[in-house]
Amino acid sequence: MTEKEKMLNGEPYNSRDPELLAQYHKARMLLKTYNELDSTALQQRAKLLERLLEKLGDGVWIEAPFFCDYGEHISIGENTFINTNCVFIDNNKIIIGKNCLIAPYVQIYTAEHPLKASERIIKSKKGTRYLTSAKPVKIGNNTWIGGNSVIFPGVTIGDNVTIGAGSIVAKSIPDNVLAYGNPCKVKNSYDNE
Secondary structure: OOHHHHHHOOOOEOOOOHHHHHHHHHHHHHHHHHHHOOOOOHHHHHHHHHHHOOEEOOOOEEOOOEEEOOOOOEEEOOOOEEOOOEEEEOOOOEEEOOOOEEOOOOEEEOEEOOOOHHHHEEEEOOEEEEOEEEOOEEEOOOOEEOOOOEEOOOOEEOOOOEEOOOOEEOOOEOOOEEEEOOOOEEEEEOOOO
């Protein structure tokens, strides 16, 4: 099994694997170009995003600067708007539905490490590395993630959800709710009309 396969299976993997580093460097090159383009260069921006992301729905708008690790593990549904300075650590799949609003400085993490330093830090003759694994994140349709929110590995956020600004989303959130806080909790539910 390759290190990439381990990563996408949620198993511990070596993030310095040559295949993963090549993917990482390709993403950095595409992001550098994307983030430096004039905002009116719509066709160039769209072509770069098509090369970077796994799936890009019609009408997706991503404000620059935008940051991610690999890009090719990110799928974004139609008419979704991602505001400036968002960081998507896509060591596993990040799936965002259609008609979503992702506010400035939202961070989506899929990577995680053991809590104990003795389990996290791996020392060998080749040097020091850190034990890493990753879990996917899914955001449903018609969802609004407020600014400066952080979404943890393995979280699913349902359809028609509003996550209040500054929330730390460490557990999954069901459909049709308002949730916010640190930790993020459901505060109100509603029928989607």
